[in-house]
Amino acid sequence: MSGLFDRLGRELGAREKAAGLSMADVLTLPNELRRLFNWMVRREEVGLVDVVAYLGQDEPTVRFTLASLTEKGFVREVEVKGQPRYRVRLAPKRRREVPLNIWQALSDKTEKTGRR
Amino acid sequence: MSRIISVHSFRGGTGKSNTAANLAAIIAGDGKRAGIIDTDIQSPGIHVLFGLDEEKMDRSLNDYLWGKCPIEQAAYDVSPTLKMGTGEVTVMSGGMYLIPSSLKAGEIAKVLREGYDVNLLNDGFRELTRKLKLDYLFIDTHPGLNEETLLSITISDVLLIIMRPDQQDYQGTAVTVEVAQKLEVPRLMIVVNKVLPSFDFEALKQKVEKIYDVPVAGVLPESEEMIALGSSGIFCLKFPNHPLTKTLRSIAEQVISE
Numbered sequence: 001m002s003g004l005f006d007r008l009g010r011e012l013g014a015r016e017k018a019a020g021l022s023m024a025d026v027l028t029l030p031n032e033l034r035r036l037f038n039w040m041v042r043r044e045e046v047g048l049v050d051v052v053a054y055l056g057q058d059e060p061t062v063r064f065t066l067a068s069l070t071e072k073g074f075v076r077e078v079e080v081k082g083q084p085r086y087r088v089r090l091a092p093k094r095r096r097e098v099p100l101n102i103w104q105a106l107s108d109k110t111e112k113t114g115r116r
Numbered sequence: 117m118s119r120i121i122s123v124h125s126f127r128g129g130t131g132k133s134n135t136a137a138n139l140a141a142i143i144a145g146d147g148k149r150a151g152i153i154d155t156d157i158q159s160p161g162i163h164v165l166f167g168l169d170e171e172k173m174d175r176s177l178n179d180y181l182w183g184k185c186p187i188e189q190a191a192y193d194v195s196p197t198l199k200m201g202t203g204e205v206t207v208m209s210g211g212m213y214l215i216p217s218s219l220k221a222g223e224i225a226k227v228l229r230e231g232y233d234v235n236l237l238n239d240g241f242r243e244l245t246r247k248l249k250l251d252y253l254f255i256d257t258h259p260g261l262n263e264e265t266l267l268s269i270t271i272s273d274v275l276l277i278i279m280r281p282d283q284q285d286y287q288g289t290a291v292t293v294e295v296a297q298k299l300e301v302p303r304l305m306i307v308v309n310k311v312l313p314s315f316d317f318e319a320l321k322q323k324v325e326k327i328y329d330v331p332v333a334g335v336l337p338e339s340e341e342m343i344a345l346g347s348s349g350i351f352c353l354k355f356p357n358h359p360l361t362k363t364l365r366s367i368a369e370q371v372i373s374e
Contacts, residue, residue: 020233023266027298038300041270044242090234093263 020091037074037088045078045087052086120253121371122123122272127337128259131160131309134342136256138350138352139276142368144195144212145353148251151191151244153177153215155237155268156258157227160217163220164347166194168216170355176218180240181232187240188247191215205306208350213248234263241271252372258290261295269296274371278331281311281320286327293328307367313337336360 024036039054042047046054052062066086069075078087123136136152144150145235154162154177161174181302191213218224245253255268269275275296279285290313308324311317317335324332339360342351352361 008178021237021366023270024261026270027223027295034298035300039271040269041238087235090238090267092233093231 019073020089022091025091040075040086041090042090045080045085047083047085051086117293118250118253119273119372120241120245120255120268120271122255122257122265122268123276123278124257124269124292125259125263125278125285126292127259127285129282130259130285131336132259132278133165134347134351135276135278135307135336135367136254137162137165137350138361138364139368139371140212140254141271141350141370142352142365144210145366146210148210148372149213150210150252151211151213151215151248151317152256153241153244154217154256155264156256157204157225157264158258160219160224161347162256163214163216163219163352165259166192167349168192168194168214170219173218174217176216177240178218178224178227179225183236186247187215187243187247191218191248195294198336199247206374207250211248212249213244213250215244223350234267237264238271241268257335261291265316266295266299269300269301274299274305275301275365276371277279277304277306277330279306279324281308281312281315289328291352293330304330305367305370307328307333310338311335333370336362336363 009010021037023041026034026041029037036055044048046065048059048062051066052059055062055065057065066075066077070086074089075086076088078085120304121279123132123139125132133154140150140152152162152325154160155222156162157177161291163170173192175185176182177187177190178265180187180190192215195210195212199307212295218227239254241253244250255272257268277289277292279289293304306324306328308320311320317337321335324330337360339351340356341355341358342360345351351358352364355361
């Protein structure tokens with residue numbers, strides 16, 4: 001994991017604050033960061049102790065990392081039984097940008113056929 | 117502990133939904149609790165195999181994603197509809213649940229137009245296994261790569277990639293294998309489907325394993341009976357003694373082996 005936090009810092013610095021991370025974004029991350037996010041998504045949510053054990057880093061460093069990820073909008077903190085837990089914040093699936101009249105035509109068609 | 121199995125192919129028409137439905141049915145028939153969720157929101161269809169009438173489907177994955185119902189309320193108990201070829205209801209000590217995506221054009225358009233919260237999909241997979249006490253959850257994915265597929269692959273314990281012996285499938289499978297390795301799926305297996313009976317199945321298996329360095333769980337022949345069935349039922353239940361069913365059973369055993 002050596003150098004992970006330097007790379008994390010650079011990666012976060014280069015990215016805009018986001019409303020989450022898409023799985024396609026995760027694929028483009030450097031290996032160690034991608035592994036961290038894969039692990040967190042697979043675990044659904046993790047505690048500080050879990051992350052400390054996974055990264056093999058001291059608690060203050062991991063706290064700082066999680067705070068940076070939370071601040072950037074890639075991770076969200078939730079409270080479970082009074083303890084902070086962390087989850088990857090997945091970005092909402094973006095709406096398709098197609099001409100509006102296509103959607104209108106579909107709505108008209110479904111209304112005429114009596115189907116939603 | 118429940119396990120999540122994603123069934124994926126890079127291209128459409130590989131028999132992905134059919135394979136997923138048959139494997140889930142075999143496992144449920146052996147007394148396990150199996151669920152199958154159709155995350156192919158853009159072009160759903162697995163409900164057809166279970167004889168679920170779209171006109172009577174009043175809840176779907178779409179409703180859950182729009183916050184209209186909890187995920188378990190979008191699940192249909194399809195255990196009673198799994199009938200043997202003789203028409204006799206299969207005795208199942210486990211259970212079989214299907215979570216369909218909506219086939220209503222307006223609802224497909226809405227989900228494409230408005231998007232949805234992907235976190236809800238992630239939560240939904242876990243909620244389903246907990247609320248329905250599933251031993252296995254099969255995820256029938258959209259072909260190619262999109263957000264649902266990447267998420268499904270990431271959280272899977274097993275990824276089953278379906279391919280045909282076709283050059284486009286060979287190339288697409290290489291992409292899927294690369295992505296699955298990047299997402300660190302614990303177990304990756306390939307099924308080669310729709311193989312002409314005149315092919316040397318063992319040689320094909322070895323060739324595919326050598327190309328991708330991934331185990332081939334089974335080679336399934338193109339079957340006249342499967343074509344004739346035309347997705348109007350679950351093949352392994354209609355033809356329990358067919359060689360294709362025996363290979364499907366072998367694949368199911370490999371999928372659930374620890």
